[in-house]
Amino acid sequence: MPKGKIAGITGNEAMAEAMRQIAPDVVAAYPITPSTQVVENFSQFVADGKVPTNFVNVESEHSAMSACIGAAAAGGRVMTATSSAGLALMWEMLYVAAGLRLPIVMACVNRALSAPLNIHGDHSDSMGARDSGWIQLYGENAQEAYDNALMAVGISEDPAVRLPVMCCYDGFTISHAIERVELLADEAAKKFVGDYKPLHPLLDVKKPVTYGAVDLQDYYTEHKRQQVEGMTAAKGAIRREAERFAKLSGRSYGSFATHRLEDAEFGILSLGSSAGTLREVVDELREEEGIKVGTLKLRVFRPFPAEELAAALGHLKVLAVLDRADSFGAFGGPVFHEVRSALFDAAKRPRIVNFIYGLGGRDLTLEEGRQLVHRLKKAADTGKIESHYDYLQVRE
Amino acid sequence: MSGKKGWKQLPLGGVIPGGGTSDAYVTGGWRTFRPVLDRKKCTNCLTCWVFCPDSSILVVDGKHGGFDLKHCKGCGICAAECPKKIQAISMVEEAEFKSEGVCHAEG
Numbered sequence: 292m293p294k295g296k297i298a299g300i301t302g303n304e305a306m307a308e309a310m311r312q313i314a315p316d317v318v319a320a321y322p323i324t325p326s327t328q329v330v331e332n333f334s335q336f337v338a339d340g341k342v343p344t345n346f347v348n349v350e351s352e353h354s355a356m357s358a359c360i361g362a363a364a365a366g367g368r369v370m371t372a373t374s375s376a377g378l379a380l381m382w383e384m385l386y387v388a389a390g391l392r393l394p395i396v397m398a399c400v401n402r403a404l405s406a407p408l409n410i411h412g413d414h415s416d417s418m419g420a421r422d423s424g425w426i427q428l429y430g431e432n433a434q435e436a437y438d439n440a441l442m443a444v445g446i447s448e449d450p451a452v453r454l455p456v457m458c459c460y461d462g463f464t465i466s467h468a469i470e471r472v473e474l475l476a477d478e479a480a481k482k483f484v485g486d487y488k489p490l491h492p493l494l495d496v497k498k499p500v501t502y503g504a505v506d507l508q509d510y511y512t513e514h515k516r517q518q519v520e521g522m523t524a525a526k527g528a529i530r531r532e533a534e535r536f537a538k539l540s541g542r543s544y545g546s547f548a549t550h551r552l553e554d555a556e557f558g559i560l561s562l563g564s565s566a567g568t569l570r571e572v573v574d575e576l577r578e579e580e581g582i583k584v585g586t587l588k589l590r591v592f593r594p595f596p597a598e599e600l601a602a603a604l605g606h607l608k609v610l611a612v613l614d615r616a617d618s619f620g621a622f623g624g625p626v627f628h629e630v631r632s633a634l635f636d637a638a639k640r641p642r643i644v645n646f647i648y649g650l651g652g653r654d655l656t657l658e659e660g661r662q663l664v665h666r667l668k669k670a671a672d673t674g675k676i677e678s679h680y681d682y683l684q685v686r687e
Numbered sequence: 688m689s690g691k692k693g694w695k696q697l698p699l700g701g702v703i704p705g706g707g708t709s710d711a712y713v714t715g716g717w718r719t720f721r722p723v724l725d726r727k728k729c730t731n732c733l734t735c736w737v738f739c740p741d742s743s744i745l746v747v748d749g750k751h752g753g754f755d756l757k758h759c760k761g762c763g764i765c766a767a768e769c770p771k772k773i774q775a776i777s778m779v780e781e782a783e784f785k786s787e788g789v790c791h792a793e794g
Contacts, residue, residue, distance in 0.1 A: 391702070453699055514697065
């Protein structure tokens, strides 16, 4: 196998590299901050003849996703990229892509939703789409964004899965920061994603098929039940692709990654770029104050790894779930709901508290991380939870 | 709902493999008014066949062969387009045919 290379590139550049190596048949996209550079770089690759993809310039994200759906139904391997309001404008078509069981891979560069207008990273865009039927992978850094994109192809196209995949990574913090990224050799990446064998391609004129026929009271329920099964199958496909990828790259991926969690009394669960800061907090507090704390970085949010999480978190005294998006009027953020629900039937379970953090790109600092752990320790020492749901970084 | 395929048997995503399947999907049940042909008046000009949006005017040996009631929605375009001097098609409330069952019989 030819050797890859190590590059100093941004998260978006890494994603564009992954797309070039995957060489989808069609990319339809409309640029929006902070995902713009993905589309910009990729369209340059197309213009320079470095990738044979048919790049479709569209007039909106609704059209981008519609074109992706059409191209995927036609039998093509399809990718796109977007953020925030762009994802919101795709909304209707996100459900269509999943409902028609079309394997589409999207780079979702996480950004806050307006108003007030904000272009920086948080998870309110992709968390809003959590019920759309898309698989959601969250990358911590540029490397994971690149790796997730390559693995997403095989997950999405698995005959038992056939669901679109969102590869999420934090806007600016990851999308625009230059990091060390190990890229596979083009040939190795090409071989890893393999050739695409479409199911029921519209362009196979000898076997006519209908996509998007009306589906009423008599069949709709059955087709929704099938989507559940696709998500269940995705768990196996995610594992399989991770194993294949580990052999190729030496980098291993599970539904989540833990750091010093096994013997911990306190845990912090988060998604995306904050995980690195929190690992540092854990190491410092263990060394300086002897507090037994660990982290869990959730990589796969859909399908939600409920049983695995219950097994990994049950032994803790207090767990903080960090949500980088709120669900206004609900009892906490979306990740909190599901983690808490996953642990409800566990024989042993921690007290679980929710903190909303990082909205509109606000950095999570080491000091804030330390304060957070001290709050967890205080809750354990006093047996009292001040609040199950609180904003971590807010001025009174 | 018995007799219909379950989620384990159905093609994924509501995709319908194979062509021409709309013929098998009976939509005549949407009809409130049924076209009825007066053969004594009909001149077989087939103006109704030209205008029918659902291809539900049957033609046999070049002549009006009745209506495909599995797919006719009862829109009444055939009756409206039948030449004024002829008026061979009348629209009759579906309830009048209650004893015949709903819409499955060929007209």
